[in-house]
Amino acid sequence: MISPAPEQVMEAFCSLPAIGRVAKRGPTRSMVVLGSGLQVNLRVVEEGQYGAALLYFTGSKEHNIALRRRAIGLG
Numbered sequence: 001m002i003s004p005a006p007e008q009v010m011e012a013f014c015s016l017p018a019i020g021r022v023a024k025r026g027p028t029r030s031m032v033v034l035g036s037g038l039q040v041n042l043r044v045v046e047e048g049q050y051g052a053a054l055l056y057f058t059g060s061k062e063h064n065i066a067l068r069r070r071a072i073g074l075g
Helices: 006-014 047-058 061-074
Strands: 019-025 029-034 039-043
Touching: 006 019, 006 029, 006 039, 039 047, 047 061
Parallel strands: none
Antiparallel strands: 019 029, 029 039
16 A cells, blocks of 8 residues: 655645634644634654654653653663
8 A cells, every 4th residue: 555645644634624724734744723613733754653653742741751751761
């Protein structure tokens, strides 16, 4: 299966009918506001970066800091 380019993903995402407005748009990340007012962010990352990106973008700031400190402590 051939994956679409990040720009194609962003084009499709920002063109969805539920989008009220596009607040920010870039080649690998965009932020939209739905008609309901809900803000939605999308990031496109390489497959090998998925796990780290998921952890970073869904974890709290405090959790990410604690993980970073632990990783540094473990070398």
